[in-house]
Amino acid sequence: MTSTFLVAVDGSEGSDRAVEFATERALAGKAKLVLAYIIEWSPYSFHTPEELAERHGRREEEIERAQTKLLGPVTESLKSKGVDVEQVVRHGHTSETLAVLAGEFGASQIFIGRKGESRVASLLFGSVTASLVQTSPVPVTVVP
Amino acid sequence: MKRLLTSIFVFLTLSVPAQAAGFDETINNATAPIAKFIGTIVFFKIPVGEAQLPLVVLWLVIGAVFFTFYMGFVNIRGFKHAIELVRGDYSDPKSAGEVSHFQALATAVSGTVGIGNIGGVAVAVTVGGAGATFWLIMAGFLGMSTKFVECTLGVKYRTENADGSVSGGPMYYLDKGFAERGMAGFGKFVGTFYAIGIFIGALGIGNMFQSNQAFVQFVNVTGGETGSWWADKGWLFGTAMALITGSVIIGGIKSIARVTEKVVPFMAIFYCVFALIVIFMNYDAIPQAISNIFTGAWSPEGVVGGALGALIIGFQRAVFSNEAGIGSASIAHSAVKTNEPITEGVVSLLEPFIDTIIICTITALVIGTAQVAEPGFALVGVQGIAMTSAAFERTISWFPIPLAFAAMLFAFSTMISWSYYGLKGWTYLFGESITMDRLYKLIFCIFVALGCMVKLGPILDISDALVFLICVPNILGLYFLAPIVKREMDSYFARIKSGEIKKYKHG
Numbered sequence: 001m002t003s004t005f006l007v008a009v010d011g012s013e014g015s016d017r018a019v020e021f022a023t024e025r026a027l028a029g030k031a032k033l034v035l036a037y038i039i040e041w042s043p044y045s046f047h048t049p050e051e052l053a054e055r056h057g058r059r060e061e062e063i064e065r066a067q068t069k070l071l072g073p074v075t076e077s078l079k080s081k082g083v084d085v086e087q088v089v090r091h092g093h094t095s096e097t098l099a100v101l102a103g104e105f106g107a108s109q110i111f112i113g114r115k116g117e118s119r120v121a122s123l124l125f126g127s128v129t130a131s132l133v134q135t136s137p138v139p140v141t142v143v144p
Numbered sequence: 145m146k147r148l149l150t151s152i153f154v155f156l157t158l159s160v161p162a163q164a165a166g167f168d169e170t171i172n173n174a175t176a177p178i179a180k181f182i183g184t185i186v187f188f189k190i191p192v193g194e195a196q197l198p199l200v201v202l203w204l205v206i207g208a209v210f211f212t213f214y215m216g217f218v219n220i221r222g223f224k225h226a227i228e229l230v231r232g233d234y235s236d237p238k239s240a241g242e243v244s245h246f247q248a249l250a251t252a253v254s255g256t257v258g259i260g261n262i263g264g265v266a267v268a269v270t271v272g273g274a275g276a277t278f279w280l281i282m283a284g285f286l287g288m289s290t291k292f293v294e295c296t297l298g299v300k301y302r303t304e305n306a307d308g309s310v311s312g313g314p315m316y317y318l319d320k321g322f323a324e325r326g327m328a329g330f331g332k333f334v335g336t337f338y339a340i341g342i343f344i345g346a347l348g349i350g351n352m353f354q355s356n357q358a359f360v361q362f363v364n365v366t367g368g369e370t371g372s373w374w375a376d377k378g379w380l381f382g383t384a385m386a387l388i389t390g391s392v393i394i395g396g397i398k399s400i401a402r403v404t405e406k407v408v409p410f411m412a413i414f415y416c417v418f419a420l421i422v423i424f425m426n427y428d429a430i431p432q433a434i435s436n437i438f439t440g441a442w443s444p445e446g447v448v449g450g451a452l453g454a455l456i457i458g459f460q461r462a463v464f465s466n467e468a469g470i471g472s473a474s475i476a477h478s479a480v481k482t483n484e485p486i487t488e489g490v491v492s493l494l495e496p497f498i499d500t501i502i503i504c505t506i507t508a509l510v511i512g513t514a515q516v517a518e519p520g521f522a523l524v525g526v527q528g529i530a531m532t533s534a535a536f537e538r539t540i541s542w543f544p545i546p547l548a549f550a551a552m553l554f555a556f557s558t559m560i561s562w563s564y565y566g567l568k569g570w571t572y573l574f575g576e577s578i579t580m581d582r583l584y585k586l587i588f589c590i591f592v593a594l595g596c597m598v599k600l601g602p603i604l605d606i607s608d609a610l611v612f613l614i615c616v617p618n619i620l621g622l623y624f625l626a627p628i629v630k631r632e633m634d635s636y637f638a639r640i641k642s643g644e645i646k647k648y649k650h651g
Binding site for chain 2: 041051058059060063090097
């Protein structure tokens with residue numbers, strides 16, 4: 001049975017390094033890669049009625065953009081390298097959603113790039129990586 | 145309507161500061177006869193004993209009672225499930241990013257929690273006595289069923305536009321629902337009637353009444369009718385308010401709207417907390433105030449028409465506040481993407497509960513306990529929001545100022561929501577085009593300003609009349625379409641019971 005690795009992608013340099021690192025491991029161990037892009041979103045935010053009416057269209061746009069602009073090029077280049085790769089876009093709380101996706105795709109590992117935020121910034125806004133490490137059901141590899 | 149437009153024209157041409165002093169009066173004199181005319185038609189009354197029962201109130205009460213029984217007390221049965229839905233227990237994580245049940249509810253509640261919850265209750269208590277509160281709560285309870293039916297239908301019969309946005313609400317379910325039952329022509333007729341009603345009604349309940357009461361409270365805290373520099377500057381306050389509203393709905397300055405939508409729920413909580421503090425500071429008066437509500441409901445003293453009089457006024461104010469039967473909330477709810485329209489109906493049950501059974505009752509108790517503690521407190525001539533403010537002031541002297549702030553925010557968020565409801569009626573009639581969209585919003589802003597220039601009496605009459613008018617086609621449609629809702633509801637609850645519909649979270 002081939003194993004599956006989940007890679008968090010957000011278009012940053014850190015996530016590029018995570019993809020690179022995961023690709024090496026995947027090629028070495030004949031594993032499948034799942035590239036995940038999470039759009040930060042909360043079901044408990046407040047909106048005007050006009051925003052609600054446009055929401056469905058906006059969501060489709062957001063997903064479309066993430067699929068084609070962000071994940072698409074990465075997937076193509078990995079495929080050309082002979083990697084078995086799949087991509088997924090989801091709305092939600094980033095670290096929670098990554099943990100859920102790991103379960104859904106039966107991933108044995110999650111790869112995530114480190115942003116290298118300052119201490120103050122991560123104190124104030126919390127760090128996605130740190131909370132993923134705390135809540136993930138599978139081992140997490142943090143790529144610096 | 146023609147005379148109303150004339151008066152707007154007068155307002156626009158005469159906006160010269162020198163003439164402004166007597167200006168409020170001019171507008172007032174111009175609108176009073178119109179209000180009277182519309183009022184007589186819509187509130188056609190039949191005498192029952194001493195009381196005058198407006199047929200339209202009877203129409204609403206019968207509707208609410210019918211739906212409560214026909215749906216097997218869904219307002220009680222569905223309550224727990226409504227909370228589970230809002231909490232997201234049944235939300236599929238794969239459809240995250242769509243409008244959630246919580247968001248639809250919060251938006252609809254922001255639209256209904258308005259000045260009616262603060263000022264409207266005072267009107268009810270002044271006219272109908274303490275007993276009107278009992279009927280207000282009763283109306284809120286029954287209204288939950290009406291709301292359930294209309295919001296379910298709103299989702300079921302909405303229209304998805306080419307750009308991915310959705311349009312829904314009574315005009316769409318009346319139109320399509322009747323067409324399904326082979327009455328396409330009639331459906332088109334009532335749909336159009338409703339659309340006209342909601343776009344004009346939006347200018348009253350969701351606009352003039354709100355801006356008027358916000359202005360009243362503002363004058364109140366800046367020195368009162370006689371002392372405030374603002375007292376005769378309704379035109380100035382109104383123009384400012386119209387400009388801010390315009391910057392959001394026309395200028396698309398979403399940040400203001402977003403801030404308001406975020407602040408309003410906290411404001412509502414803040415209001416309730418302080419109201420409870422005031423009530424408990426008058427703890428001596430609580431038993432008497434509560435007992436007044438119950439005795440007043442059946443045998444009120446000094447209320448024209450006795451118990452029936454109190455009932456009529458209670459129901460009238462409740463509908464004005466929670467909008468059950470008007471169909472407005474179903475416009476906001478129809479944005480939710482769900483395979484089960486019933487879930488939206490179930491969630492919407494909570495609106496009359498929050499709006500009327502919780503917030504209005506709290507306001508009524510603030511006024512009620514003040515009246516018991518100090519029988520002469522309700523000064524002659526003090527009405528609407530000024531009365532609620534005075535009741536708060538008795539216990540917390542500085543409260544009228546945050547109350548004025550809260551009132552303005554409530555008024556503002558309600559106006560934003562209603563500008564959209566009215567717009568949907570308008571675009572149903574004239575199509576979704578930018579020009580028509582702008583034109584409507586411009587008219588809406590003019591009415592915001594106008595609302596600050598007339599006295600409460602005629603404004604309330606116009607608002608009431610227009611809003612009750614659209615209940616007629618809406619509830620008529622609900623009767624025809626209720627069997628469809630019932631069928632879906634029974635199937636839905638059966639699938640919940642059998643475990644076919646599962647929770648995603650909490651096991």
